[in-house]
Amino acid sequence: MSTSNNPAELDDERLIWAFTQMLRIREFEERVKRTFEEHPGVIRGHTHLADGAEASIVGALATLRENDQLMCTYRCHGYPLVLGTDPRAMMAEIYGRTGGLCGGYGGSMHLVDPERGFMGTSGIVGQGIPQATGVAYAAQIRKRDQVVLCFFGDGASKQGAFSESLNIASLWKLPVVYVMENNSYNVITRVEQEDANAAAGEPLAVKAKAFSMPGVTVDGGDPIAVYEAVWAAVARAREGHGPTLVESKLYRLSAHGNIIAPPGVPLHFPEHEAVEVFGAAEEYEAAKRGDPVPRFRARLVTDGKLDAERADAIAAQVRDEMQAAVRYGLDSPFPEPADAVNHVYA
Numbered sequence: 001m002s003t004s005n006n007p008a009e010l011d012d013e014r015l016i017w018a019f020t021q022m023l024r025i026r027e028f029e030e031r032v033k034r035t036f037e038e039h040p041g042v043i044r045g046h047t048h049l050a051d052g053a054e055a056s057i058v059g060a061l062a063t064l065r066e067n068d069q070l071m072c073t074y075r076c077h078g079y080p081l082v083l084g085t086d087p088r089a090m091m092a093e094i095y096g097r098t099g100g101l102c103g104g105y106g107g108s109m110h111l112v113d114p115e116r117g118f119m120g121t122s123g124i125v126g127q128g129i130p131q132a133t134g135v136a137y138a139a140q141i142r143k144r145d146q147v148v149l150c151f152f153g154d155g156a157s158k159q160g161a162f163s164e165s166l167n168i169a170s171l172w173k174l175p176v177v178y179v180m181e182n183n184s185y186n187v188i189t190r191v192e193q194e195d196a197n198a199a200a201g202e203p204l205a206v207k208a209k210a211f212s213m214p215g216v217t218v219d220g221g222d223p224i225a226v227y228e229a230v231w232a233a234v235a236r237a238r239e240g241h242g243p244t245l246v247e248s249k250l251y252r253l254s255a256h257g258n259i260i261a262p263p264g265v266p267l268h269f270p271e272h273e274a275v276e277v278f279g280a281a282e283e284y285e286a287a288k289r290g291d292p293v294p295r296f297r298a299r300l301v302t303d304g305k306l307d308a309e310r311a312d313a314i315a316a317q318v319r320d321e322m323q324a325a326v327r328y329g330l331d332s333p334f335p336e337p338a339d340a341v342n343h344v345y346a
């Protein structure tokens with residue numbers, strides 16, 4: 001996927017590539033969100049958006065080589081887009097159609113594209129952590145020179161599977177980088193909320209200490225900061241020195257996920273929990289003002305690395321690409337009812 005992976009060699013084209021990927025993620029997810037309003041009933045079940053995490057996703061993935069691998073959570077649309085998965089196949093999957101990445105059997109929360117190193121997702125909080133650790137163990141015993149990125153949320157760091165996985169990864173020096181996306185919320189619990197089951201540790205990266213591995217906290221709204229932190233961790237893993245915990249601090253800009261409404265009421269995204277549950281409209285507005293996508297664009301333009309005209313042209317191209325993904329998804333047929341039991345083993 002990448003050209004050079006050394007932070008010292010992040011040239012202008014690489015930065016523009018990163019900006020383009022951030023826009024692609026945002027635009028793809030905007031289309032997912034709009035589908036609920038423009039095509040009610042087309043998406044069934046739960047969908048979770050990663051707006052606010054684009055810089056973190058792209059910064060982290062820019063460190064990978066062609067044969068590296070990753071696993072993530074149900075907030076999963078961004079990663080395969082960056083790895084090169086066809087957005088048309090992703091949209092068709094989310095719409096449950098035969099043209100989907102998994103033939104329409106998986107839906108939004110179960111995207112997988114192993115050919116590109118995208119080893120899967122899970123709707124179970126924390127499940128991907130031991131799975132990614134296992135993928136790293138396989139890479140180590142097969143001597144494949146692969147590094148595995150493992151993405152999970154602040155909430156997942158409370159799960160037992162987190163401790164078990166980091167423990168064994170540290171002991172066995174597995175080639176895995178744990179990227180905790182601290183997006184400030186765990187459904188309707190704020191990360192710093194003391195009267196709830198929030199995650200302890202300030203910053204959350206201190207959890208790394210218990211397992212004798214490096215733990216760093218970075219501004220997840222800055223793709224270059226994330227890139228540098230993950231690059232160092234990937235280099236360490238590749239050299240056989242074992243795992244690192246990178247805490248990427250974000251703000252989830254959408255509600256946790258869409259609402260599965262009662263019969264007759266279309267599925268939709270509610271207002272953000274900061275506003276709906278806590279009445280903290282100011283917090284939410286401030287987070288939107290710090291939106292990493294326009295922030296990175298402004299930085300590239302100010303630094304003379306991208307002119308506004310080219311930025312607009314990229315945005316137009318990305319809009320067309322994602323509009324085509326929606327069209328492809330809508331035009332793709334539904335699976336035949338008789339195929340419902342395919343891939344079911346008893």
Ligand SMILES: Cc1ncc(C[n+]2csc(CCOP(=O)(O)OP(=O)(O)O)c2C)c(N)n1
Binds near residue numbers: 073125152156
């Ligand atoms: C084992 C398990 N417990 C509870 C849930 C319900 N649940 C779904 S998402 C979520 C919050 C997870 O928060 P975090 O790890 O911070 O990820 P985020 O959604 O913020 O990306 C919970 C509790 C679940 N899916 N799986």
Ligand SMILES: [Mg+2]
Binds near residue numbers: 154181182183186
């Ligand atoms: Mg969270």
